[in-house]
Structures are given as structure tokens and as C-alpha cells.
Amino acid sequence: MYDYIVVGGGSAGSALAGRLSEINDARVLLLEAGPVDSNPYIHIPVGFLKMKGGPLTWGYKTAPQSHLNNREIPFAQARVLGGGGSINAEIFTRGCPQDYDRWANEEGCVGWSFADVLPYYVVV
């Protein structure tokens, strides 16, 4: 018996399950379709280029692209614990301050102002 069932142990699902498990006595089940995130390519920036056809991705391709000689382009989507956060390219881009401030001030996202999130972008 569980109080919460989270389907998908990717970036969002893992964070959500972690937060829910902080609730006293809460029983949380995290269901992830893929395996644990132990593949060495996970720890190499842009290592996903070696995994486009699996084993930690779903092996998706786009529809035939008429402007690319009808080629179907590999479209990597994670199938592994940690999701895209495990197989991503390890690139980050700091967003526009006005966007964060709008989320905080107009959309009710407490803790998401630019001043709030800036420390997470600063590499020490």
C-alpha cells in the first residue's frame, strides 16, 4: 500500500518522489521504466550521442523530414533512472532575469525569482 505513486523516475519524478518521501510516514512508490543510471556514458558530457539507439533511450525517431531528403532523425528521450537529467549533455544556460521574476511575482512561484535561483547557477 502506498500513499503516493509517481510514474516516471526522470528529473521531475525523482525530485517529486524525493520531496514526498520527506513527509512523515508517507509511503512513496517511484516507477521507472528504465534501469539504474550506471552506464559510463552518463558521466561523459554529451555521452548520449553513443546511446541514441539505446540502451538508456526509447529509440525514437522523428517522422520523415521532407526538407532533409525524408530522413528520420534519431530523437533521444531518456529511459533510465534520472531520466533526461541522467543522459543530458550537461549544458546549462542561465535564463533571462525578467522571466524568473515574472514567475515569482505574477505566477505565484515562490522561491523562483532571479535572486532566488541565481546561487544555483553560480559555480564556486
Ligand SMILES: Cc1cc2nc3c(=O)[nH]c(=O)nc-3n(C[C@H](O)[C@H](O)[C@H](O)COP(=O)(O)OP(=O)(O)OC[C@H]3O[C@@H](n4cnc5c(N)ncnc54)[C@H](O)[C@@H]3O)c2cc1C
Ligand atoms: C539527449 C538529451 C540531452 C539533453 N541535454 C540537456 C542539457 O544539456 N541541458 C539541459 O538543461 N537539459 C538538457 N536536456 C533536457 C532535460 O534533460 C529534460 O528537459 C529533463 O530531464 C526533462 O525532465 P522530465 O522529468 O520532464 O522528463 P524525463 O527526465 O525524460 O523523465 C521521464 C521519465 O519517465 C520514464 N517513463 C516514461 N514512461 C514511463 C512509463 N510508462 N512507466 C514508467 N516510467 C516511464 C522515462 O523512462 C523517463 O525516465 C536534454 C535531454 C535529452 C533527452
